[in-house]
Amino acid sequence: MRSEILSVGTELLMGQIANTDAQFLSRELREMGIGVYYHTVVGDNPGRLKAQLTEALSRSDLVILTGGLGPTPDDLTKETAAELLGLPLFEDAHEKQVLLDRFESMGRECTPNNFKQIFFPEGSTILPNPNGTAPGCLIEKDGKIIVILPGPPRELNPMFTDYVKPYLVGRTGGVMLSRFIHVYGIGESAMAYRLGEWLNSTNPTLATYVGNGDIILRATATAATKEEAAFQLAPMEQAIQTLFGENIVSWEGKEMPEVVIDLLRMRGSTVACAESCTGGMIASALVDIPGCSDVFLEGCVTYSNEAKMRRLGVKAETLERYGAVSEPTAREMAEGMRATSGATYALATTGIAGPGGGTVDKPVGLIYVALAGPKGTRVIERRSNRSRAQNRRGAALDALDLLRRELECLNEEY
Amino acid sequence: MRSEILSVGTELLMGQIANTDAQFLSRELREMGIGVYYHTVVGDNPGRLKAQLTEALSRSDLVILTGGLGPTPDDLTKETAAELLGLPLFEDAHEKQVLLDRFESMGRECTPNNFKQIFFPEGSTILPNPNGTAPGCLIEKDGKIIVILPGPPRELNPMFTDYVKPYLVGRTGGVMLSRFIHVYGIGESAMAYRLGEWLNSTNPTLATYVGNGDIILRATATAATKEEAAFQLAPMEQAIQTLFGENIVSWEGKEMPEVVIDLLRMRGSTVACAESCTGGMIASALVDIPGCSDVFLEGCVTYSNEAKMRRLGVKAETLERYGAVSEPTAREMAEGMRATSGATYALATTGIAGPGGGTVDKPVGLIYVALAGPKGTRVIERRSNRSRAQNRRGAALDALDLLRRELECLNEEY
Numbered sequence: 001m002r003s004e005i006l007s008v009g010t011e012l013l014m015g016q017i018a019n020t021d022a023q024f025l026s027r028e029l030r031e032m033g034i035g036v037y038y039h040t041v042v043g044d045n046p047g048r049l050k051a052q053l054t055e056a057l058s059r060s061d062l063v064i065l066t067g068g069l070g071p072t073p074d075d076l077t078k079e080t081a082a083e084l085l086g087l088p089l090f091e092d093a094h095e096k097q098v099l100l101d102r103f104e105s106m107g108r109e110c111t112p113n114n115f116k117q118i119f120f121p122e123g124s125t126i127l128p129n130p131n132g133t134a135p136g137c138l139i140e141k142d143g144k145i146i147v148i149l150p151g152p153p154r155e156l157n158p159m160f161t162d163y164v165k166p167y168l169v170g171r172t173g174g175v176m177l178s179r180f181i182h183v184y185g186i187g188e189s190a191m192a193y194r195l196g197e198w199l200n201s202t203n204p205t206l207a208t209y210v211g212n213g214d215i216i217l218r219a220t221a222t223a224a225t226k227e228e229a230a231f232q233l234a235p236m237e238q239a240i241q242t243l244f245g246e247n248i249v250s251w252e253g254k255e256m257p258e259v260v261i262d263l264l265r266m267r268g269s270t271v272a273c274a275e276s277c278t279g280g281m282i283a284s285a286l287v288d289i290p291g292c293s294d295v296f297l298e299g300c301v302t303y304s305n306e307a308k309m310r311r312l313g314v315k316a317e318t319l320e321r322y323g324a325v326s327e328p329t330a331r332e333m334a335e336g337m338r339a340t341s342g343a344t345y346a347l348a349t350t351g352i353a354g355p356g357g358g359t360v361d362k363p364v365g366l367i368y369v370a371l372a373g374p375k376g377t378r379v380i381e382r383r384s385n386r387s388r389a390q391n392r393r394g395a396a397l398d399a400l401d402l403l404r405r406e407l408e409c410l411n412e413e414y
Numbered sequence: 415m416r417s418e419i420l421s422v423g424t425e426l427l428m429g430q431i432a433n434t435d436a437q438f439l440s441r442e443l444r445e446m447g448i449g450v451y452y453h454t455v456v457g458d459n460p461g462r463l464k465a466q467l468t469e470a471l472s473r474s475d476l477v478i479l480t481g482g483l484g485p486t487p488d489d490l491t492k493e494t495a496a497e498l499l500g501l502p503l504f505e506d507a508h509e510k511q512v513l514l515d516r517f518e519s520m521g522r523e524c525t526p527n528n529f530k531q532i533f534f535p536e537g538s539t540i541l542p543n544p545n546g547t548a549p550g551c552l553i554e555k556d557g558k559i560i561v562i563l564p565g566p567p568r569e570l571n572p573m574f575t576d577y578v579k580p581y582l583v584g585r586t587g588g589v590m591l592s593r594f595i596h597v598y599g600i601g602e603s604a605m606a607y608r609l610g611e612w613l614n615s616t617n618p619t620l621a622t623y624v625g626n627g628d629i630i631l632r633a634t635a636t637a638a639t640k641e642e643a644a645f646q647l648a649p650m651e652q653a654i655q656t657l658f659g660e661n662i663v664s665w666e667g668k669e670m671p672e673v674v675i676d677l678l679r680m681r682g683s684t685v686a687c688a689e690s691c692t693g694g695m696i697a698s699a700l701v702d703i704p705g706c707s708d709v710f711l712e713g714c715v716t717y718s719n720e721a722k723m724r725r726l727g728v729k730a731e732t733l734e735r736y737g738a739v740s741e742p743t744a745r746e747m748a749e750g751m752r753a754t755s756g757a758t759y760a761l762a763t764t765g766i767a768g769p770g771g772g773t774v775d776k777p778v779g780l781i782y783v784a785l786a787g788p789k790g791t792r793v794i795e796r797r798s799n800r801s802r803a804q805n806r807r808g809a810a811l812d813a814l815d816l817l818r819r820e821l822e823c824l825n826e827e828y
Contacts, residue, residue: 013450015440016623018432022455026429036427037462041436041453048451209430273715279701280694283715287693290769290802292717298725299715301687301697307712307755311725341721355704388704 003029003062004038008049008077009151012041012067021066021149021156028160031205031220032168032176034062044074050084057144062168067151069134071113077148078137082121085141089119092126095135102133127163131155138167174222177229179237180253181217183244184401188215194243204236212255213397246410249401256400257285263407264295264345271403272341273299274312274333276324276350277367281396297343302333312336323362325350327379330368334379338372345373345406347399351382353391367395371402376414378402417443418452418474422463422482422491423565426455435480435563435570442574445619445634446582446590448476458488464498471558476582481565483548485527492551492562496535499555503533506540509549516547541577545569552581588636591643593651594667595631597658598815602629608657618650626669627811660824663815670814671699677821678709678759685817686755687713688726688747690738690764691781695810711757716747726750737776739764741793744782748793752786759787759820761813765796767805781809785816790828792816 005022022039029036042048056063068077082089095118103110117134127136132155139146149156169176198206204221221232250259273282283299286292300311308314313336322328330350338346351367358364365385371378405411419436436453443450456462470477482491496503509532517524531548541550546569553560563570583590612620618635633650637643664673687696697713700706714725722728727750736742744764752760765781772778779799785792819825
């Protein structure tokens with residue numbers, strides 16, 4: 001099946017927003033094995049939209065239109081498509097009631113201009129929109145499929161997932177099952193190299209995405225039943241486990257901070273952190289997980305030497321002899337934090353985030369990451385200089401990964 | 415002048431990346447008063463690219479092609495454009511040397527496939543690429559302008575800004591001057607409403623963008639000289655000052671944390687922070703600014719009651735009587751942090767970030783933000799419930815804004 005995406009919206013042509021709808025839909029279609037051949041954006045202009053839709057229908061089997069479904073006069077996608085297809089518009093009584101109820105629940109008046117949102121080309125399947133006022137619709141005509149979706153991603157994404165995807169999968173008579181695997185500590189190109197032919201597999205499919213400091217693998221199988229799809233995924237999952245083993249942070253789409261919080265809770269352990277160069281990033285990543293308070297006790301951002309001594313008990317002698325950016329300072333920070341907080345584990349970071357402050361001995365990007373726990377303290381040295389923000393983020397994730405490995409008993413013996 | 419953007423890349427059609435190049439170019443062109451009528455994406459396929467480029471040249475005066483300039487065999491943008499325009503390709507000796515020097519400086523071998531990057535359609539103006547290996551080019555033919563740019567944004571953006579923009583502005587015989595004004599504490603739609611007709615002004619132009627928690631106004635004038643452009647901007651700047659006054663964080667494109675760091679340095683003051691619900695976000699935002707160490711002393715993430723008492727000296731009685739999320743606790747956290755750190759100012763936050771943990775009296779989104787300084791302590795109550803991350807970010811920015819206003823003497827008298 002050949003498909004293309006035709007987006008309607010002057011805000012795209014003015015650069016106010018990026019066309020993330022096209023990206024989302026392309027990923028989803030690709031996963032279903034449907035090729036996407038064109039993305040096109042036109043403004044809120046009926047003439048240019050009609051010309052472009054004519055072109056699209058001449059070369060593709062599936063055309064997904066996004067945007068231009070709202071209540072204002074320049075929202076003309078449905079009207080233009082209906083005219084081109086020679087279909088009159090009808091008012092849908094059910095969607096009218098949904099619209100009226102929605103406005104009533106918001107305590108707002110439903111002005112007449114809103115009613116244009118509940119007119120659809122004759123013969124359409126209506127796609128409900130619980131996240132906005134404009135439903136979408138799906139039309140089959142002359143062997144072509146035309147899907148019309150609202151522009152805002154928080155309306156479009158669930159509408160596609162809940163209605164369009166099952167429809168398209170249903171045409172092949174099957175179900176889809178996806179797994180999102182988070183991998184940390186291997187670059188995307190190295191990962192692609194190791195995965196080799198798996199990336200060309202058609203069922204299950206496999207794709208890599210750059211995540212929030214990690215890489216996400218998305219494995220998807222299509223089959224007649226969910227059980228069969230799971231069965232089809234198994235060899236790919238086995239290969240991923242063999243290739244990336246200890247680097248796999250989660251098989252369930254979770255990011256590092258959530259995985260660490262879950263592991264701490266499971267082990268009945270707690271954590272505190274003492275941060276210099278990461279400056280609150282580790283604490284903030286943990287606090288971002290709702291309900292973290294039972295395992296995250298506290299953090300200190302000891303940016304100055306004075307704070308390192310006063311808050312954590314780092315020795316003046318250590319700072320003088322080895323410097324603030326050193327293995328012994330990182331060790332004392334972690335051990336001091338563990339002692340003063342009473343947490344099971346303490347993480348610490350100290351380093352030169354850059355862009356200034358580097359020397360020959362201690363270049364920008366040199367960062368020590370320490371973990372103190374019941375079995376002792378370990379310190380890792382990290383040397384990787386990118387931007388200040390990337391150096392900091394990398395060190396924060398390395399610290400959390402060190403704790404994850406400790407909690408999963410993957411670190412070497414002390 | 416009618417323009418359009420034609421992007422080449424299978425990675426766009428597979429949804430691996432969003433078309434941020436089209437967004438960037440559209441903003442830039444709009445600012446220059448050049449209308450953008452279409453965005454199109456095609457894959458690395460010469461036939462479809464040729465058909466689309468033919469179409470684009472038939473309807474637009476300026477066609478900007480992005481992507482497909484690399485060293486691999488499927489990078490065919492220049493070759494396809496040259497063929498369509500009937501222009502032979504020539505090897506550029508200068509760019510060849512630049513390429514060889516680049517590989518030598520990286521200590522890598524320049525394999526033969528790289529040389530395709532230094533062939534250009536005859537008559538092109540070459541656009542140097544200091545950020546990558548593939549230069550761009552600009553061709554004028556039969557009254558049309560064709561600009562060919564590399565796909566990666568960190569190569570495309572500076573190449574457009576440094577070479578294409580001056581060329582396009584130069585065709586009108588002028589210079590452009592832009593100002594980026596950061597405004598905090600007013601929503602984008604309220605701002606647009608207040609700005610009214612200023613948003614329709616054609617020279618200078620004015621556009622609003624959602625920033626990192628703030629709104630960015632971009633005011634741009636085109637004139638024969640820089641001085642004249644500045645003169646043209648003046649009434650618009652005056653209007654912005656009158657409309658948004660104290661909410662203006664920066665006239666020079668700076669974000670809140672940098673503005674606060676600059677103000678502290680100017681006043682010879684220092685800051686420390688005690689964070690509960692923001693959990694290190696304030697500290698992390700400050701530490702993100704290089705060279706912050708002379709004004710940022712330290713931070714404590716006192717998530718537990720125990721840490722609030724031990725690290726900051728918050729009284730057990732206060733926590734018991736008013737609760738951790740209360741005006742008195744926020745006050746004691748800030749005052750305790752100021753006393754223990756020795757900083758001129760201390761910021762504190764405590765609140766219910768959600769999604770759980772709310773009650774009728776203290777709903778999710780209730781956050782207290784405190785500032786302790788030489789003149790006393792002030793506490794603001796914030797009630798705004800969005801996502802956990804947004805509640806936390808909003809509170810962190812409110813705290814920094816409170817300090818900014820204090821340092822700019824905008825807060826009411828104590």
